[in-house]
Amino acid sequence: MIAVIRSEWLKLRTTSIPWLLSGIALVLTGLLILLYFVNHGDGGPEHKGGFGPPDPSVPHTVQQLRNLVGRGVNIYVFALLLGVLIITVEFRHKTVTTSFLVTPRRPLFVAGKLLIAAISGAALALVVLAGTVIGGGIALSAKGGSFSALAHQIGPVLPGMVLVYALFAVLGVGVGSLLTNQVAAIVVCLGWFLIVENIIGGIWTGTVRWLPSGAAQAAANVSAGGNQQIGLFSWWQGSILILLYGLAFAAIGSLVLTRRDIT
């Protein structure tokens, strides 16, 4: 298994995928932080220092700080894309021929991709989290907030982020194993998460907990204190749901791949 992971990591890091995705994810994280401060800045008049109540535009409650650190959870779709790209890149550049010669049992090939997706998905979570803490910390300090208070919220946020990112990368591999055309897979994924889910969730609110994004919100709450949204599963139920989605797609994808002729 170690051999498979080493080989798959070598293959992944010699493409532009992880670097491009982390780069875009970091830029987006920066924008999210900016947006966060702009929105909270609407709260009241500019605080001029000195004594008095804390500036309402500077996050200071535990929940506010936690929301700031956890900004990156909202872009878990990048982990999904990472998973999709990890497997579809092999078809796009026809390297799958060599991969199937090395690993002719195709379910094992998909399993290797699931493994590296989970690991690199978790790594992407750490990159995004680091970006949020550094970017958010700088912005917070500039506004006179407490960086160490922010840093204290890394612990509660980290497990949920790593979990959600790893699981969504697995889901991405599942989708990609079924839809090996890279462009088609990306379009379907983005279309689903940006459009279709919102429509379904809007019409039948009861279905939200069963949708991947609802499950993601549940899973992200792994160590969060209160404030769990009503109507969602518990964190472990949500995690299992995402995993099941991913494995179901991967299983069907493996079956389809096994019958597929590589010409």
Add this chain to the structure above:
Amino acid sequence: MPSAIEVRSLAKQFGPVRAVDDLTFEVAEGRVTGFLGPNGSGKTTTLRMLLGLVSVTQGSATFGGKRYVELDHPVRHVGAALEATSFHPTRRAEDHLKSVALASKIPLTRVEETLEMVGLTEVARRRVGKFSLGMRQRLQLATALLGDPEILILDEPANGLDPQGILWLRTFIRHQASLGHAVLVSSHLLSEMEETVDDVVIISQGRLVLQTNLADMASQAGTGTGMRIRTPEIDRLAAVLNAVPVAWRQTAADSLVIDGATPEWFGPFAAEHRIVLYELVNERSSLEDVFLELTQGFDAANPMGSDTGQSAPFRTPGAPS
């Protein structure tokens, strides 16, 4: 001794098309087998069925009795070089090989060794996207050799190679056979392979035309010889030729061909009649001609129509192992 590769009644149906049909042949250890046929005759499909990339409709394709997917770490037993496009463009040559080596538990020292064997040491750290077709072919060969396999399958390896490259490839393939390895190499040009292969398997329209060894095929090629002669005195030559029992035909204003003639006969004959000659060419039908004749005149509905079809016995060598 079992053959290295055995193909038994192999068939592949792509929708309405029977790409490969009832194909049976063997590849012996320590020998180079040319897998020949025109473009679209089913060579690549056959090789991909052997390697488990394309599913088999009927029959079997095995290595020492085992299907490719049943082999443990298959690239350590069967090295394959297929089309030259399957590399990730941003990946360095050595990283491509390392990824294969890691997954198959092949020592990483083999990466350098194989790069040196194919002459790519100096571009080992260059991205494959910048490689020429010839360099990609060499990298494919390096990939095939990585696991030091006892069987090599090469699909049109000469494509994209310059004449020097083809010469190098020939030496390389012969060397592999001398190590006792079985080599199956496909080509649509027999002339390319003429000096490389021991045995030939010829297919056309997905069916076997002929499996034989090259020596037997060469003996067929000797037929249909003639002399092509260019002379400024074509009318006088025609006149003296009409006086002897030979068949001849004029091919140009100053040239004619005499069927079945040899230089040993025609040289003294021309001297005797004091005829000036500009050119005297001994024409033999080449192996390529035989190959073309076999593959073009082949009637798929009646594969046994050729009387040489199955008559040549397949020689099993006593190869070292």
